Amino acid sequence: MDTAISDDIKALLRKCSVATLSTQLFKRGLRQTVMQGVRPLSQGPEPMVGEAFTLRFIPAREDLDHVGVFADPNHPQRKAIETVPPGHVLVCDCRGDARAASGGSILLTRLKVRGVAGFVSDGGLRDSPEIAELGFPVYFGGPAPMLNLARHHAVDLNQPIGCGGVAVFPGDVLVGDGEGVIVIPRHLAKEVAHDAAEQERLEQFVIEEVRKGAPVIGTYPPKEAALARYQEWLKRQPKG
Amino acid sequence: MDTAISDDIKALLRKCSVATLSTQLFKRGLRQTVMQGVRPLSQGPEPMVGEAFTLRFIPAREDLDHVGVFADPNHPQRKAIETVPPGHVLVCDCRGDARAASGGSILLTRLKVRGVAGFVSDGGLRDSPEIAELGFPVYFGGPAPMLNLARHHAVDLNQPIGCGGVAVFPGDVLVGDGEGVIVIPRHLAKEVAHDAAEQERLEQFVIEEVRKGAPVIGTYPPKEAALARYQEWLKRQPKG
Amino acid sequence: MDTAISDDIKALLRKCSVATLSTQLFKRGLRQTVMQGVRPLSQGPEPMVGEAFTLRFIPAREDLDHVGVFADPNHPQRKAIETVPPGHVLVCDCRGDARAASGGSILLTRLKVRGVAGFVSDGGLRDSPEIAELGFPVYFGGPAPMLNLARHHAVDLNQPIGCGGVAVFPGDVLVGDGEGVIVIPRHLAKEVAHDAAEQERLEQFVIEEVRKGAPVIGTYPPKEAALARYQEWLKRQPKG
């Protein structure tokens, strides 16, 4: 993980929608970046941005996955909750199976208390109404009262995984907004953050024009006249 | 399109739920009329009623669908946005694939500004949280931050299409409410509007009876006694 | 139905989440207990608890399922609405097909007026926005404006059925909360209610600890020290 993800980059990313970031990755040839079947359950005071810390589940096996396993302090799910670094996002690979939970309100509360940046899973979550009240960024495959042991066997931490059909390597940067979650490969985070922030600025101008009656043809993308107006507009914008 | 859809018909249709309209079409032998997998994202000040103007997508091809294509003023998606007549509904055939967008907040804002009656797609939409704030009737397959080029290649305008598993011919009448969207074949719009409005009136009476304690058997559908009460009730209703 | 479901048991169950109840059934070897594809449309003033009264549909047949059938006072769907006992839950087996309704606002209003405990279906519901306003516990497969006759043919009442992939025998106890619905085999209701209520109490303690900064390891499940604190905590709790 040679490319540090600075606070500046994270701040830029917080200004960008997942939609805009997906366009930037698409321009770089990356098409499988937005998780499918993973939707927001709740959001925090600001958009979720953080590096991935992963937890991998395989299908459960009845003789291994009984309620006694949680007494083991090294059970990978419980260990993940206590070892994901603050500011990181805990990402779970549940093979897209949301028929059982990958966590519940107690574990999610602990993540929030620990200063973790968010939780993402393509499995289910139990206690989802309580979790929705936490004010903590959570993305999931759907409500699933059934405990994780019924379907999921936790195996390892911080290995490359798939989540929502997207490859997630530890340290990749995850961004979540009101639509979903995108995975930005770590080595691209900086340039994507800058280009996406610029795209956001331009689209802010475009939507203002459209609200005032401009047609999309010529404005989006902007042709010469619109670009000139954009340059003027930019000068009028507050710094930052 | 010989059968004009008058403002009177549209006004009647706005009083009818999609459920009621589906019963009227069912009575006429039409069963595949309500779109599947197409749900409301947002609604306008009044229910969506309008004639269909269609846009067809086929699967994307990587060498054709790059971000440069939007510079072409004749790109079908952009052209659709500018040419759908006010009062009509823009309907997109995305083959039910909601993994990528069929539009975003800039395009949808333009539709609203232009006085279009609504937007319907069995594909996804990006910027869905912003679109939800527009106060404009929008029905879609789900949030999809990924831009349309990743999955969808726009090919033509105003051809017959499928959307949500229902045939849509240009000029058919689309009605949307809080549950979904129904397609009324143009030649049936007038008679269906009248019969559905009458059905709504009867069901208004029925639900009032049921709230007061009437059993459904004998009341829904109404037998002789209930029908007599209905005639009395009708006399007490305000005109219009 | 030899094991009576007393008001005390029902009161205990109302304090328990579906998640907690699923853990208790999991401990007893039951894994297929939470309905899949059945979600809340609306909830009542208190959580849904009631014994199952069932209605079974098979696929519709065009010559049998025309709008005239509802004139028959013995049509099973209408009969179900009038004969499900107050305090019970009407559960519909639609084979997981939510493309057509299993009921609408008139029937659901009648259920509420009659004092029925709730409605559960793995099919669709029409008039779902109106139903959502009833303040009555309703769980369903999704909005479906199309009337039931288009897909579903009602055949019998109070037979064993499947709903959401779970076996439901008449008299089983259904509990619904903000996440979904669980089926508790009648003979297990009493012991599950007691054990689940106790689990809820413990988890209440645990989440308070976690909010105050306790790690999940050692607290959930509680080891010796945490158990001691729990005993102290219990003494401080109000009765009831």
Next chain:
Amino acid sequence: MDTAISDDIKALLRKCSVATLSTQLFKRGLRQTVMQGVRPLSQGPEPMVGEAFTLRFIPAREDLDHVGVFADPNHPQRKAIETVPPGHVLVCDCRGDARAASGGSILLTRLKVRGVAGFVSDGGLRDSPEIAELGFPVYFGGPAPMLNLARHHAVDLNQPIGCGGVAVFPGDVLVGDGEGVIVIPRHLAKEVAHDAAEQERLEQFVIEEVRKGAPVIGTYPPKEAALARYQEWLKRQPKG
């Protein structure tokens, strides 16, 4: 079951493909007649034709569905095997879940020995390679080594069911060929058999014409000239 299904009708039906029969039912307004997700595993010396005898399964429950249940001589699955009348077809409703078996080679062998006309299930079958050798008409949802108890709980015999998305009433006539299975409502069997046999005859003529170079337009459906040739052709056909 007032309309007897004579041997003559059955003989006519054996000459008709499921495709042709589906056209005849379509002409009568019936569209949901061919089972979906139910395919041939093996066929007998002649096409399967027989009246439906039904077996219904609901989802399994772990405390009820253990291997001990088969010791009960009244277990519905075993009872079905011994009571389906010779010449009838045993049809199983597995709710389209082919992840576990609805039978295996021992039960299917018994059906053949007993002179049953065939076996149809929208669930799985175990020992499918052995069953494929029986020379007995079998239609199923796919190979499923896992025994039925893992997913399916047998509840009752000879009730109306759904199978492959089609309503099946006891006594309906099932026909199976190399493509699949169709359900003919009992009261329509006679007229459908006659009209379908006639359609088969015409299509035999048409395909001979097409093989000789006739275009489909004008031949299929036949216009005047082709119809005249057909009348000639009919005279040349052997009787019966």
Next chain:
Amino acid sequence: MDTAISDDIKALLRKCSVATLSTQLFKRGLRQTVMQGVRPLSQGPEPMVGEAFTLRFIPAREDLDHVGVFADPNHPQRKAIETVPPGHVLVCDCRGDARAASGGSILLTRLKVRGVAGFVSDGGLRDSPEIAELGFPVYFGGPAPMLNLARHHAVDLNQPIGCGGVAVFPGDVLVGDGEGVIVIPRHLAKEVAHDAAEQERLEQFVIEEVRKGAPVIGTYPPKEAALARYQEWLKRQPKG
């Protein structure tokens, strides 16, 4: 369609598997090229290679799609059968819905008689056992006895379509083998044919080496030593 598809190119393509062709398109950035859900029903004396002639269906509508429509000599399905040029492939867009047929044995026989190169559909086919005997290249979504009118309404010929999730433009080159069908954009056909034929030659060498005991590492892809052996091997191959 400026780039002619010569007989030489077609001959080269007949020597290439769909797998090999997909690698060549993948190298050029094209990933959505192999149809999904479209499998061989039967094959001809040589692999299917031909230019696409398209037929588009939208969902059926009950009032338009009755059996009388085939009397119209301009019905698009029947017209497609008579107008697809010999040597071309008729490709049908059924929106991936294989619950009803897109053709049957009479139409497919006519295509063979007319010297058409093959038939491809992501819908179903009726009379599939008879079609399988034709010795004609046919790819489809599965057996479907139900006639096309039940689900599909034919709308136009030779427009861009989707089939099996892949864009198909009239004139694109379709190749089918024992695994499936690939769509080669017309402008790439020549270069892809040459490179794929060369890849086939190398892989022929590689598999011979592997059969003799060579490890895949160093052989596939070949490193220096293997490449030298390949050059020797090439000299020993017969011309052509």
Next chain:
Amino acid sequence: MDTAISDDIKALLRKCSVATLSTQLFKRGLRQTVMQGVRPLSQGPEPMVGEAFTLRFIPAREDLDHVGVFADPNHPQRKAIETVPPGHVLVCDCRGDARAASGGSILLTRLKVRGVAGFVSDGGLRDSPEIAELGFPVYFGGPAPMLNLARHHAVDLNQPIGCGGVAVFPGDVLVGDGEGVIVIPRHLAKEVAHDAAEQERLEQFVIEEVRKGAPVIGTYPPKEAALARYQEWLKRQPKG
């Protein structure tokens, strides 16, 4: 891996069907043992029995998964082919995505040459017609001409994985027959092999009885009289 899997156990397992083995595991409380969506492509001279050696894929990422990667001698897929021990089964976790290959004829030929016991994947395979000719046990999710890089990124060897919805730990025993594949937890292999072989013997007797006209009730499972006949039958069987 303390429990050795002797040749004797393997020989016993080769006599047992996957169906029979699933019953034995079901009796021990294990229900998720038979892979779903994984079917035979070809079989060897004897049934597949071997210990699991695993290969794990996550979703592909366009910048990592280009055709150049196979030049790396440590690419996990290629390394797996060369390091899976003879007599073991190579099992691939493709997250159930069969839209791209997990191998092709060259790699599968190498596995056969090396004396590997079989290949199992819940992804696709390319060159499937050629592989089907190898006479080597292969189980897969379906034909997929598209190369693995389009969907799958190989990450590690011999870690616990999921395949076809079943947990697979390295060293578990996989058995495959004409229906599918079952995973036997290593510590249960010995006892399951013995009990399954005995069950096979009993079922051989039962099916002979049924062929001779015995009813299933009383014979399967056998009651007293049948058990007595079974004891006699056993004495008549050849040893071994």
